[in-house]
Amino acid sequence: MPHNVSDQSIEITGASVVDPPKGLRIISYAAYDLNDTEGLPLLVLGGESDTPNFSRLKNYAESLVKVPPKKESDIFFQAKIRIESPPRKNIERCRFQYRQGDHEFTQTLDCRMELKVG
Template sequence: MLLVSCSASPSGGKALDAEGSQSSGTVGNTHAKVGQTWYFALPVPHNISGKSIEITGASVVDPPKGLKVLGYAAYNVNDTEGLPLLALGGESDTPDFAHLKDYAKSEVKVSPKKQSDIFFQAKIRITSPPRKNIEHCQFQYRQGGQEFTQILDCEMELKVS
């Protein structure tokens, strides 16, 4: 499955919960360094509608200058022993993502009125001191044979010390 940012969707969706805990705060680190790779968890999909959805993509909207998105993946929270909101690559407490199943290789189904056990993640490298924060994430999904795009708040701040 290709996880890219696009706006080819015919309409904005409303099936995902836009008020979840990840949509109401900022995760970050104030001691980041240029060249580091960080893993940023996008909001966990919570289907608040009465119909199942199949997520076909997830991405960061307009990454700021200084942050380069290296790729996207999706993991089961049980495989990562919880939700790693922001993790530094190479650290002992960071899950070994390279050896975990990437669920983004196929559609991620979310039942009605349920939160997914699968979370999407962006792998990000700091190329220069970021000019601003990541503020929004975009999900593409199918529901009832129709394609939707929905943008959610998801703020991440990396300050280079």
């Protein structure tokens, strides 16, 4: 969940997983509003009854995500991942591109995600 700690608004222009581990393939990226999903879904499995129907929700990644100064966004970013073989490592970093005024920035953050295949 993006949190703008600065005194100026930011516009998020992109978000991605950095160096996905071998065995994982990123299918797509999306961004959804917490209010549409009844909170942050921590694990999403297609077809499960408690999984939001993302195909019916607005995908905010198709436009700029604006975050006011000193605020946390209600928009969260999601990567749709296909496990092609048991991953040997975890996802550890995510990269965000954003604009503040006339300046473009890229920031890499920890976003550890442990994946286990049974």
